[in-house]
């Protein structure tokens with residue numbers, strides 16, 4: 001297939017525009033750093049250093065497979081130095097937001113668990129190779145001094161050797177970057193696997209691993225996988241043994257909220273080596289919507305348990321945070337633990353929030369969430385005593 | 387399975403297996419179950435019996451809780467056995483380091499005449515009771531042989547400041563030798579403070595030496611207990627304390643109190659006097675049955691029961707103070723709490739099993755011999771050399787792993803002592819074969835009449851009741867202590 005696009009080479013004195021045709025059969029997308037952007041086009045620089053100009057136009061008027069539909073363009077909040085992927089026939093996706101601390105390498109849609117409140121339901125597709133290529137391109141394009149980068153899926157450990165390769169690359173090329181990997185930790189059950197991983201990983205890397213209950217059957221039910229609790233429990237100890245940094249992530253649902261204080265104690269007694277524990281509100285999308293009957297619980301219902309759990313861990317000197325909950329629904333004593341955790345592009349505030357004094361420190365809620373909180377209660381007085 | 391629609395996971399039901407755990411009634415309604423690594427569950431009376439009789443509903447959360455906390459298992463070999471093993475290893479990791487506390491008794495001379503004195507002090511001028519330089523050198527060599535990377539070198543007496551030149555000599559020598567050994571060394575001087583001066587305090591400050599002194603409470607109690615050869619000592623201690631506080635930070639000074647019969651009636655006054663003197667913690671220590679304390683039976687023999695009562699009142703008062711915003715810690719409680727509430731071991735030699743003798747502490751005595759503990763050298767002062775490991779000039783292996791050491795360790799594990807082996811509080815308690823020997827005639831001892839056992843059992847059970855009750859913020863306060 002012949003594709004005619006403008007291909008420009010950056011030279012010291014400016015662009016040399018080579019209008020040429022070249023073969024793009026192998027790839028169905030172009031990835032590059034946004035060099036320039038105006039109302040009619042985006043100019044990308046790909047990893048070979050070529051500048052590629054993509055036009056904003058409707059399908060009928062293009063002479064290239066690569067273009068951006070005007071409708072998509074108007075919704076796209078892309079800025080210079082972002083990394084984007086242009087797909088054939090008009091698709092466009094931001095892969096990396098310049099200056100954001102929320103960038104991640106998405107490695108697969110597959111997962112060996114199937115959590116009842118998964119916001120990104122796993123797909124049984126053979127996509128590892130596809131994402132692996134994309135992620136390697138991203139790694140070639142991003143600045144070497146970025147502070148933090150995430151790795152997420154799906155379940156990253158399903159990548160096998162390819163995860164080691166990505167981690168090795170990060171370790172070599174980004175020695176000062178904090179790598180944050182979201183994994184269910186079940187694979188860590190295999191200590192040889194962990195031992196190899198520990199060799200390939202940068203010292204600043206952290207694994208965020210979910211543990212939903214101190215009771216095996218509850219955890220297994222939430223993640224819909226038998227023996228998951230045991231695998232993760234042993235996995236956590238293997239991880240500690242080989243020096244991996246661990247964060248425990250607890251999504252709060254109707255199924256586990258009652259035992260949060262017991263879970264906190266269980267974590268401290270059995271996994272005191274964790275460097276962080278995060279309690280998280282649900283993003284009601286994906287499976288969480290399908291299963292909302294089963295899992296939905298309002299923050300005011302579990303606030304006492306959450307308070308006890310968080311204050312306990314804090315008093316035991318375990319770094320603890322609360323993610324994804326609007327500040328007005330969180331007990332005041334827990335405000336110091338509340339983190340503005342929702343990515344800016346997913347973040348939303350309600351009309352009431354305009355009145356709120358704390359809107360700057362509140363993370364708001366998920367724009368993507370299908371079930372909204374009905375008791376948002378703007379904070380009108382900053383200094384208010386308990 | 388339809389996408390995203392939950393599956394009920396099959397639960398295996400039926401039989402379950404017991405893992406080692408112990409239990410004890412703590413009040414009229416509750417009993418406590420404690421597992422091999424100190425995790426506890428406080429339940430209704432009768433729960434242990436239900437567990438053992440396989441009457442726990444396998445579908446209940448309590449069943450899951452028993453599994454996660456290593457009380458029972460669905461399989462003959464528990465799925466999380468490795469976790470339990472790691473936990474056990476952690477709890478017992480104090481043994482890995484072997485001897486951490488090295489006590490140097492550089493002199494037996496003292497300028498005080500405390501009636502409960504645990505070492506029979508000698509006249510302040512008689513230099514026969516000082517350690518020879520040669521023995522100091524040899525002791526330091528032995529100390530450096532310990533595998534422990536962190537060691538504490540503690541100078542006791544007598545009154546060690548009577549031979550401050552020898553303290554200085556020892557520390558300077560250790561500092562030089564440590565260039566090869568690279569250990570982390572803490573220094574402590576136990577002193578009645580009456581001899582401190584600018585030179586000594588500057589030296590302590592420069593070398594980050596911790597000063598440990600004795601303060602028995604307010605003037606009337608302190609003076610009753612602690613006489614100087616030339617009269618009462620309270621004024622001089624407090625003056626010295628104030629003098630010292632101006633020169634070194636207060637967290638480098640600590641005070642120890644000994645509870646005598648007179649003190650028993652004044653828990654609050656004693657604590658107040660600690661606060662007045664700027665301390666934020668106290669170690670409520672029962673008098674020990676050694677040395678002068680053993681001889682002065684009339685004056686000091688009070689029933690342990692009374693001490694336990696005193697302890698409870700004092701602890702209540704301390705909790706009240708904490709609730710009023712005064713951060714103040716009772717150290718013995720804090721040590722036990724750390725054993726109950728955390729997965730970590732503690733470095734306190736009296737609450738360990740295997741016992742802290744030799745494993746945790748050893749004494750190089752002015753007389754040229756090595757002893758298994760502070761108490762062992764006090765026994766020697768009354769002519770009983772049962773726990774003398776050998777001469778300072780002997781070789782390390784013969785002293786630390788020799789026949790005597792083996793003999794002592796024989797009865798040094800609660801796990802293997804009658805009474806203790808099935809005691810619920812075993813994980814929170816400690817073995818002390820020398821104390822058994824002194825108070826009951828042999829190193830095994832007999833728990834039903836043991837004061838040491840009574841004291842620990844009562845205190846541990848009291849602390850557990852406070853944790854269970856928690857109505858005065860005990861749980862928050864306790865957590866702030868550990």
Ligand code: SF4
Nearest residue numbers: 326328353356362378
């Ligand atoms: S009113 Fe809005 S901005 Fe204020 S705390 Fe609640 S959610 Fe946050």
Ligand code: SF4
Nearest residue numbers: 805806809812815839
């Ligand atoms: S000494 Fe007493 S309290 Fe301590 S373990 Fe033995 S029996 Fe239990």
